[in-house]
Amino acid sequence: MASLAERKAYRDKIMQALYEASEGNRLLGVTGARLLHSLGIHEEDLAAACTYLVGEDLIAVDWTTGNTPAMVTLTHQGIRLMEAKEEEHD
Template sequence: MATLGERKTYREQVLRILYEAIEGNRLLGITGAKLEHDLHIPEQDLAAACTYLAGEGLITVDWEPGNSPAMVTLTHEGIRRMEAEEEERG
């Protein structure tokens, strides 16, 4: 299992990739397979990151059997958080 620092990094990477992919349109999402491929995150750690982020209300996840994310989308709150971070970076 990943360390605390790795888990936090994985969560931020998931949010960033989703935000960049959907360009602010919360109707779009990314498959779990694409996230796993693009981020090079082990399946177990991706599932844990998605579970955490969904619990925080930042993403929604459609799960495949075996607890693998099938489709992941940002919620309105997730988009707001990413926009706020983008504004802070200037």
Template sequence: MAILRDRKTYREKIMRALYEAAEGDRLLGIDGAKLRNDLGIPEQDMAAACTYLAGEGWVVVDWARGNTPAMITLTHQGIRRMEAEEEGRG
């Protein structure tokens, strides 16, 4: 399992990738395995990050066998979080 700094980085990478791919549309999801490969996140850490993000209410995860995220989708709260972050960067 990754250290705290890495876990936070993984979560942010996932959120950014989902937000950019979905372009603010919460109906568009991303294949979990593809996202994990694209971001280079270890499988166990990907599952942990998705569990955390879902617990915060920022994503919805459809799980496959072996505790693997099959599809990940931003929630309305997740989009709002990313928009606020984007506005903060100005």
């Protein structure tokens, strides 16, 4: 079981990866397999992080059997959050 700090880090990594891959476009997503490979997150932790982010209305997920995300996309709220974070760093 991941610690609270690890769970938060996983969620942040997922949001950043989605934002970079989609360039803020809701029509572009990332496969769960790509997230697993590129972020090095265990499948259970990826599923838990995605479930949390869906609950916050930051991402949308198409699920496969076994609770693995098939496709993950940012929602409008997710894009707004990431744009606000980007503006803070500029």
